[in-house]
Amino acid sequence: MDEIRTAVVQEVDYDAERDQKFQILNKLLENRQMRSLQLILEDMNEFDVAEFLSEIDEKRRPMVFRMLSKEMAADVFANFDVDDQETIINSITDSELSVIMDELYMDDVVDMMEELPANVVKRVMRAAKPDHRRLINQYLNYPENSAGSIMTAEFVDLKKYMNVRESIARIRKIGEDKETIYICFVTTSDRKLEGIVTVKDLLLHDDDMIIEEIMDTNVIYANTTDDQEEVSEKISDYDLLAIPVVDRERRLVGIITVDDVIDVMEEEATEDFEKMAAMTPSDKPYSKTPVWEIWRNRIPWLMFLMISATFTSMIITGYEDSLAAQAVLISFIPMLMGTGGNSGAQASTAVIRSISLGDVEPKDAFAVLWKEWRVSLMAGVSLAAVNFIKMNLVDRMLLSNTSVTLIVAATVSISIIFIVMFAKVVGSLLPILAEKIGVDPAVMANPLISTITDTVSLMIYFFIARILLHL
């Protein structure tokens, strides 16, 4: 009966299969059947093993980790987050650490080094071989978020005078430890990049064909100092499996593979989300960020935005007596500010996202402005019309609020038109301006724009009230 269920589940869903396997592993661990545990683990995907190890009791983790073969151990280690990596480093011997360091790809090493505390970094550095250590130091020197800081050193290089047979022999010989073998890089004797050859090219050509004749010299490449966002855009635009990274002399110094770019894209999108919600971006996942760190990431902007609301206070204070006389006007302040804020947020989000996808550039400022101006006119007029009807039907008639006169409804409705137009224009222009002067557009997002539109919304409202209602 159980077997039938297993069979059915296995045919349906990978995640269900995996959960089932984890249950079996946990049972084996409880019963201390370490040999069976080891056998199953060794056959699993390294990401799943890492997940399993992260879920079990922290005290048992190093013991189970040490049962893994050295290749599996390194792969699993690379899949850990930095906290788990630190725990493991602190519980293994120097020689075990050396073995793992030997197996790790350079990009994973650099990733880890950037996050580990200084004393652990020192120990890890001691465990690395001298030439490896030199390379790590070089990579750590590239600016954060640059192509140099995320590239890896493990690639297959070929020479243009080799033929297909020799190339395949070389891949067979050195391919085992390379991050990818499917793209091979053709270099000169002084390491300058000349072309690329894919394994597909090699397989589809005769054994005696010379690399020079089949290599693609029209190579898409990145520079060590390029921003990681640019690199990921290139990999995504050109559908690449890996991109070569060259230094200023066009010497090939590393490669970036597509799987690393996926991580970069997730990171960059998360950063934009955080900035747009007025938070300091954090490297750690939410569930692993301590409370005080979350507080620290959020409080500066909240403070700034709270203090800058002093402007709205001052404007209202200026009209206090008039407002006391025409108290009905107060009740529409939240709606007007909210509508302005939401209109601005829509425009700024659309533009910020378009900039980060490469769809909009600073030179398009006028086109964006003209587009938003028309959208805001249409949106403002339709909102004003609905509001005018709503105030007359709901506030005047349904709620029989006698202070809502036709002229009050007109004041509020006309204000809406100008507020929406102002908000959309500012919301779309500020991010472009930021990009132009080299500031991240995401910082110019909703909360900042809300604060500006809040202030101007009130000024528009009171100005129109002064004309129509002699406020």
Added chain:
Amino acid sequence: MDEIRTAVVQEVDYDAERDQKFQILNKLLENRQMRSLQLILEDMNEFDVAEFLSEIDEKRRPMVFRMLSKEMAADVFANFDVDDQETIINSITDSELSVIMDELYMDDVVDMMEELPANVVKRVMRAAKPDHRRLINQYLNYPENSAGSIMTAEFVDLKKYMNVRESIARIRKIGEDKETIYICFVTTSDRKLEGIVTVKDLLLHDDDMIIEEIMDTNVIYANTTDDQEEVSEKISDYDLLAIPVVDRERRLVGIITVDDVIDVMEEEATEDFEKMAAMTPSDKPYSKTPVWEIWRNRIPWLMFLMISATFTSMIITGYEDSLAAQAVLISFIPMLMGTGGNSGAQASTAVIRSISLGDVEPKDAFAVLWKEWRVSLMAGVSLAAVNFIKMNLVDRMLLSNTSVTLIVAATVSISIIFIVMFAKVVGSLLPILAEKIGVDPAVMANPLISTITDTVSLMIYFFIARILLHL
């Protein structure tokens, strides 16, 4: 002199190289040197050719497109956006269209078919071969955004009784037109998925080794009905180049490659950004979306949020007379609502993003709540303290606003604490609740939460004012 500059630029930056090439191409086009133009284009990357064609005069586009070889034409066509695809389809003959259809990968065909107008779809269908047409229809039937709707049919399948030599021979024979050859899929005679073999495995093993002995049976796979977001999470977690897609009987029906997943990730992030800023998501890039469509995507939420602000109006109306008497309280309404809105936006953004990255699940609701409760207490108290000092220093002393008394400052500051706590708790819980009941958490974002916190903020403020100031 010019040559030196060219040489220097070429050593520095791919984008500069490309711009230069485009200038040359434009000059050739102007001078009608079509043969040279053709030669250069044929040697370029298909993405760049597509970019070049999109930038030239629309009337010349079909003419240049027709100069391309059939492989290049299909690749370039796949890189066009749907508007350009439609222009091209309308300007080529049926037989030219047939040739392109033959060369296109299934996922690109389906992508295009989902966007093209019905009459063009009909013509494209007629141009496809019968068995191709049947497959297109089958793929178009999978639910939108499912694995089935983004997979492709062009993969290499092997049998487990083949040896390495035979496998490589098969790849050489059928590999040319496959979306990837680097992952091969081992299937039974009734097309059930048994394992995968990479070309790396093939190259690193002896020619006589049997596939069954080297294939990986622990395959990570997706189901046709899986959401595309789940699929991209798997490819990203496991660092895959391609994932097999199976039907309910575990028959291999297609594959999804990593480059398509990158597009999915960009799309999904954009969708989240749009939803979180209260817009209806759109498939088109901002620069290509007509004004009325932008208006249509934005107006429903603006309307809804404007109308729902009736609640805040009603609350204020209820306190109108008291507010007229204590007019100083009015001036802090925007600040309080803004602070509540920003606090809620931070919490909801953090949680929404964590849910979409798989870091937070509905079962973590209590942990999230407890975390946000502590963050909000710390944030609320620090904001309140700063505000209390600011109101006394700036409003009372600097601006000598006599109506700002100590007790007014206390009222506003205490309100801040409760408002921030309420906003963060609601902001973090609503997205989790949405995920729990199967609604996209992104919809529960900033604008909606602002509207709720606006209302409750006013209630908190007036409640505390009633106690402290006998409003």
